[in-house]
Amino acid sequence: MLKNILKIAMRNFWKTKSISIINILGLSLGIALCLIIALFVRNELSYDRHFLNSERIYRVTSDIVFGGNVLNMTFAPAPMAEALVEEIPEVEASVHFRNQGSFLIKRYEDNIKENKVIFAGKDFLEVFDIPLVQGNKRGALDEPNTMLISQSMADKFFKGENAVGQSLVLDNSTDYKVTAVYEDIPENSHFDFHVLLAAEGLPEAKSPQWLGNNFQTYILVRPNADQQEMNQKIAAMADKHLTPLLKQVMGEDFTLEKFRESGNRVEYALQPLLDIHLHSDLLGEFKANFSITYVYLFVAIAIFILLIACINFMNLATAKSSSRAKEVGIRKSMGSDRADLVFQFMTETFLMSLISFVLAVFIASFLLPFFNDLAARNLVLPVESIGFYASLLIGSILVGFIAGIYPSIFLSGFKPVKVLKGDISNGMKSVTVRSSLVVFQFSISIILIFSTIVLFSQMRFIQNKNLGFSKDQVIMVHDLYALGEQKQTFKQEILRSSLIEMGTLSGFLPVSGTNRSDNPWWVMGRDIQDQENMVSIQNWKVDFDYIKTLGMKMVQGRDFSLEFPSDSSAVIINESALNNFNFEGDPIGQKITTFSGNNVTGLNTEDLEVKTVVGVVENFHFESFKENIGAVLMYVDPNPSGIASFKFKTQDAQEVLQLLESKWKELAPGQPFTYEFLDERFSSMYASETRIGKVFASFTGFAIFIACMGLFALTAFTAEQRRKEIGIRKALGASVNSLVLLLSMEFTKLVLISFFIGAPLAWWGMSKWLKNYQYRIELGWGVFIISAIVVLLVSWTVMGLQSFRAAISNPIDSLKSE
């Protein structure tokens, strides 16, 4: 029987070759895309699971509201880690990290710049039990100036040698001894450090200061510990340590109640390690995380694409039903019951599905490198795992079932008496179902098209929006500390070139990855017992040319100037700060104040620092567009460091680079020269969105392509079925144009209906997405019109081709065959 079924299947396949091939290719392509998405999602879901006891590891997060500033951070105070172990019984071990940026590392002469360096507490290996290749877990980070390095780091410096016991020089000054080598941390982790330095040697790690938040803190808890309970204990612990300190700062009658009443809070909570990659987007993440929303989005796209492909399958199967109806009738008259026929048609579909899956694996392996490129991942098809093949098999059965069940039931339902007489009135019902399926497909396509257009418009909006500063033609030279005392010399020498318009030295720039520093200030003379008078504000150290170089605009007062010796105590604030300070009268000339020595090592409440406002600068974006623009004040730093930024005149950036590099080599021989263009740095702030946008767009493209494949085949089939009608109409004098219109009209109607279903849904969804951005585009009629045009153009092209072919055929050919 099976042989008989397979024979029929194969011969039917050949009889309608072109349609069958379209069918199988569409399905394979759909499956291949789903396969890629499945790999991708599996990878996203696997983050950090490889750590031993991963479900017992938590990170401490902070939620701080102070002086109108909201901070959701991965940072906690330095003494937190130790206190957690001592005061909360559920905590088994803790470790904290302090990021101090990149380091220059050398063994003998040549420095290598290494970004993935971090200071880690001594119990790192207690919390994150990563496998060691060399050395001993016990006491690995106990001593100052010791370090753990990754396998690939060891290979870089100690190829073929035993790294343990050897030393490396960091930043040309400090020797660190390697105590152990660990296996490279897998890519699917939320951090991937290659060098772990002992935080024991870091003074601020020992600081008892609970008011500064600078340490990412992780704990390993005992089995069955309750997150809620621990959160409560942590809150109590933080209150206990913070109250005396805040009293010291704010005066003796400070109470937590009053603090909270004025809208302030300092709260800490636990976040499971396994939630970090998909559920966390805080200040100070080690890597750009992904979002569970996007995971759902990709899963939805995968399901959509698969459904579109399956619907093609169903539609063509039922469209072909007239040719299968006779067979059904004959088989029934020979005593086949409905179950036999369902079995037969399902077998055919399973066969097609299986073939499609095999093809899909090849298509996926071809497409995967492009996807990896687009999504910045390193996915591979797990061709060596049996589970992979098992899931393919299960998948093919599932897809076969989805695609086959409706046509099988439909086809097997023909009444033999009727169909053998040539009466296929069942066809009417199938047309309705087919139309609804086409509408469904195109509704999805329209949702995807619409969303893609909105996504890209928002990205373009970000790129082109007036930022409040000029990001173009600015180059940033990093790691100025390598120049030592020669920073100013470097700047002056570079400025002498005619290629350069302006330059500034400052580590604080309006793009991510540069310095930030937040401190409370208040208008001098106001009562700080009233906590509403405290303004939490960014304190940026800049130089005299900063505002000019970055093209910022003064709205009140003046820029810093060398002509005013008093400018050492001058500040320029932005419009948000102006608003937050709420000055009485003209802000220019008003004095604002803060505690001096306000840094991580301690507060000096006796001593106040006073500055005078000399100007107000127009608001500029220095965080993502998802955030409102915060308050900033700038003052001149006599000895700026960090980054040198130059505005250049020429279009030839290469020339500028050569100039900078040769000067750098002259002043800082042997030190690596690192640079970045400001606009590129800016774009990288939206890299993950842009990336997702591109991936989304390509999947949209594929989905529409598959839907159109179905439409193509379906039009071909309808044209074929209406050959006689076309022949008669032509014989009666219909023009080719009117026939093409006649044939296209049927599906055009469906596409239009789809538009009215899909577009509002997409509009609703995308409005919600746009709410993520404080600065966003308006969803106007344009998007509706463009997406309608796109889908109509594409579908008309596809249908037009087929209809035209049918319309130009010789009427005699079709009429004679009857």
Added chain:
Amino acid sequence: MISLSNIDKYIESRFQRTFILKGIDLKIEQGEFVTLMGPSGVGKSTLLNIIGLLDEDYEGMYDFEGKSIHAMKEKQKSALHKSEFGYIFQAYHLIDELTVYENIETPLLYRNIPSSQRKSIIAELLDRFKMVAKKDLFPEQLSGGQQQVVGIARAIAGNPRVLLADEPTGNLHSSQAKEIMEVFKELNKEGTTIIQATHARENADYGSRLIEMLDGKIDKDLAL
């Protein structure tokens, strides 16, 4: 063997029912060769379909070998259908995608007959109808008469006791029609009950009983 009593079949339209069959009483014994005659639309095919269990949408009693069809479960009906009935159609109705050999084989597959036995049955049939040389051809490569021969071979392959033929020679010219009728006669001689519907009087002469129908009723029932 077959006993129909008071069979009605009608189409319900908005204001009236139109009877296709009305009050049919008919008994057919094993070994008979019955011809149903009458003009188009008189209900011959419908009656044939009811006898052959292809149409269940009617009123009245139908007993096969003393057992009521209505009382049977779907499984039993399907089994009866497979083992007792063979069909021959005016338009041959061979499966286009299968060869002559495979077309004849199909009913045997539904009867779960083992492969070796299938082979010998088909070989015998091909031999009998002189189709051996054509066994690998597809229906469209055969003439109408040849296709109908394959249709007969397929119908009797499962060794049914009743052969139902609906206008078996309707699409054939007279010499081919004659050949087919000779085959029927021979099969009847071997014991197969045959019921054919036709409007060609000459075909009735091959049979043993002639039933003339008019307006959904049995008009005359003659032994020949």
